[in-house]
Amino acid sequence: MIETDFDLLKGIANQLRIHSITATTAAGSGHPTSCCSAADVVASLFFGHMRFDAKNPHYHNNDRFILSKGHAAPLLYAAWAEAGLFPTTDLVKLRTLGSDLEGHPTPRLSFADVATGSLGQGLGVGVGMALAARLDQLDYNTYVLLGDGEIAEGAVWEAASLAGIYKLNNLIAIVDANRLGQSQPTAFGHDLGVYRKRFEAFGWRVETLDDGHDPEEIIEVLSGVGLDDKPLVIIAKTYKGAGVSFLQDLEGWHGKTLNADEASRAIAELQPSAKSAAGVAIAAPNLRPAPANVAPASYPPLGYKLGDSIATREAYGAALARIGAVDQRVVALDGDTKNSTYADKFFKQFPARFTECFIAEQNMVGVATGFGARGKVPFASTFACFLSRGYDQIRVAGISMANLKLVGSHVGVSIGEDGPSQMALEDLAMMRAIIGATVLYPSDAVSTEKLLEQMALTKGISYMRTSRPKTPVLYGNDEAFPIGGAKVLRQSAGDKVTVVAAGVTLHQALKAADLLKAEGIGITVIDAYSIKPLGKEVIRAAAKKTGNVVVTVEDHYPEGGLGDAVAGELSADGIKVHKLAVRELPRSGKPDELLARFGIDAAAIVKQVKALA
């Protein structure tokens, strides 16, 4: 727009309100009043400020827009329909099974980079996108629209802090301060000064809008985007249900739709000043070269020796640096544990592609998701137990069908003296339950490296569980580790039991096999490096030869981990699974002492096998 037509923007906002009300009334559910409060901001952004190709939402230099308050989805859908991406007549399909216009946005829609609706998560993703823009030398901006209720979420402040630290002036947050939450008013109502102080303290430039329904005010503050070296937040004073006399600023309307009569009355109020956006020119993005973002044809070879002693966490660091050298898409993130996870091996070689997220794991997962949404292959690492802090972000990444690689070190009682607060004993359960996720658990350096190659090559969420203790190299450098496979490491005719293990317990199982062999008892030992998808064909075939008797051994609680995976996938085939796992609250001690104390060492395996043989 050469000269902004504020009346037109106001009119488009009302058209968006009408669409939002019509669609939610048709659906019989949804959040029309949450759409109304943000309608003027969205109309101003889409039709008076942002630069994007509305026919091609994925264009690499389009400004990005994240609707963190995802329950205002009908407003977002209306904006894209008005921008010409799809017919406005589709909007009434909202929330029906046949339509991708779901209750909250997901990337089934071309214009939703990530799923939103689980509150407090948009800003972290925005930080990742803003960092990706900088890395790719693109000049698009990332706009994140938040509700005032959701900024009670700590994840928002983790993101705000990191954006301030890295001076992301290509990131713009807009807070739709409509003062009403779901069940009561927000804590701060229309006291915009509270929000101003908080964002300023977190390193942001702050603009407040006394009238968040005035496109002129909105466009004026937006004109200051990028003017200094700080991220910008705009706190817009708005009213829930704005524009409709019997909705505006009233409690009791959250997540409530209008009945047919109410909808008619609302539309009658809005219609006179509503204007279509059809034909309105949207500013085009600047032409910039697209980032390459291509996968490498091959990786540099490995040079491990059988029997070398290397912790899988250390092999992870080595692998990440090796893979990163030939794959510019690879970026890494860590939460101030990089010297323990060994992500520092990558950091030292490729500092520009490394993001220190400090001790803020929800945000680390969000930032990584943002990188992934921009074509990068993000590896985020910390102690595995601390990934539990970001579990909702991981859950939503599943819904986003995100390209996200998580690596958790220091798992199980085998970490030893630090004690239970630092031991991941539920991470397999947590990660297996993520839709579409791949869960890998290597036992030696070679499998760690080979599995990491596949994580980088395969789009989607994957999780690698690495261990603290050093373990011997079991495999030759050319061994292949297909996802969904498993390795039979010991097998003889007459074996009594199949023992399935991974990580430190695999080495205990091998030791147990030696001890049992000396007593004339044979066992089959399987390396279940692929927990999800499970290498079930291999396990099934081996188990059949041992009378369907299987023992699983895991440095994890008994619920949701390896044992449940094997039983859950194979009990229907008649396989009988006896689980060895950590069944009590653990405590500090030496790793070997703890493996023994909690019944997952070689001696425990021997005892269990003898009881079954």
Place this chain on the structure above:
Amino acid sequence: MIETDFDLLKGIANQLRIHSITATTAAGSGHPTSCCSAADVVASLFFGHMRFDAKNPHYHNNDRFILSKGHAAPLLYAAWAEAGLFPTTDLVKLRTLGSDLEGHPTPRLSFADVATGSLGQGLGVGVGMALAARLDQLDYNTYVLLGDGEIAEGAVWEAASLAGIYKLNNLIAIVDANRLGQSQPTAFGHDLGVYRKRFEAFGWRVETLDDGHDPEEIIEVLSGVGLDDKPLVIIAKTYKGAGVSFLQDLEGWHGKTLNADEASRAIAELQPSAKSAAGVAIAAPNLRPAPANVAPASYPPLGYKLGDSIATREAYGAALARIGAVDQRVVALDGDTKNSTYADKFFKQFPARFTECFIAEQNMVGVATGFGARGKVPFASTFACFLSRGYDQIRVAGISMANLKLVGSHVGVSIGEDGPSQMALEDLAMMRAIIGATVLYPSDAVSTEKLLEQMALTKGISYMRTSRPKTPVLYGNDEAFPIGGAKVLRQSAGDKVTVVAAGVTLHQALKAADLLKAEGIGITVIDAYSIKPLGKEVIRAAAKKTGNVVVTVEDHYPEGGLGDAVAGELSADGIKVHKLAVRELPRSGKPDELLARFGIDAAAIVKQVKALA
């Protein structure tokens, strides 16, 4: 102390440093430099400010001290030993298997109300304790010592915000700003002004200490505790490794112990000014009546009618209000969803025992844990999927052996139109994997109420999964639902398959039983209301009669939920489990449409049974 002897406090601080170094060197692991930075603050608090009975750490009106930076555990242990709780000679047992002096504190120790060490969690617990003090009309204060690294955690800001909102002037945070994180300096180093602005913006009174190693400065600002109506934070400028010339303010010493020679040199520097605290008078707490905190002998009766249609989430609200009426220990918390979880039924009757936590679930779990640590029975509710945001807090509550009751509503695809971001499909996996947790999943109003009674009566962590759709009442008002039980609802001679279900899928199973019966196929139907511990005797006995063929049906992903629980517990008995679960990323639609689409409705059960019969 009548007149504070600052030299003595300084001397005690050095004695605590010596203990910390000695113990970590003996252990061969730990964080001596993180102890040294906070030694003067801890010495001043314990021996110059806090009021407590050092022989009885659980005394109800003792000031509480939470070491949020739990890796400084040796310092905490040294302080309690010097206070006379146990011999200082025990300190060298640090981190050994036989000792409760673990790498990070847990409530195995009488003076640790909660486990710490997973960073960012202490302040939320402190908020709960401060609220409990207010509720119980006790005048103890709650002191929380945080590291500067950990205040990057969003959970800290969730807690800070709530403490500001509720004006908790009985809560004192001390930030040990030693400027060095684990892998690099913190983002803000010694710029205390950043922290000042942040806490002020979050509603706190802020004091900064230019020298966090000077007891006189420390005691002076502590004398201002409770003087106004805000929580107080003290930002102490300190040095990691303070007091030892070759450690102080140097990078590379995080989580590193001194070798014997280094320890000797360090102790030689500290010894000349070290002083024992033996015989130092500690201020006694005021005498106040102890809160009753007793369980009721019985609960008011229920008045449901068979076939009445009530959502279990609504029955939860009714139960909470009914139980709360006779049990003053019961408090409730919610994250701005109380009109959906029906916690508002309690809120309306007992507002003084309800804490609105706003949209900040990590903190809600922390606050509830704090209430539990003070003898309350806290029920915290939100949409089940949002509990995933507090998963690390829940994990650590497990380590704390906390008395914590979580209730998650809106589970599974049966919520319908809101779509996947609002659907909990991994909550059973997540909660089953918490050590010691009880996981309950009622299917009707009566079982909801009866199970809630037991949650209130039984100390420990328990989780109840409630559903959004209305379901008919299945049980009489006097039916008992023992934890670890299951109910056989349909069973006849000649049944082909045992179907195990809970929640909405139980009602689908009953429908399937009717449909199959009409075709002459009998099935046994089991209500698995107790997911952990599983009602496995009942399931095993029933399965035996149907040729060990079991079908599980759950509104949950296939990993870690009901199916894995049954298979994981019973495959060793030869039971063959066929899992019906949500196997794809779900989407918006009507509840019944989605149950059908994702293969967990009556028709899907009929089909599965026929394939097996």
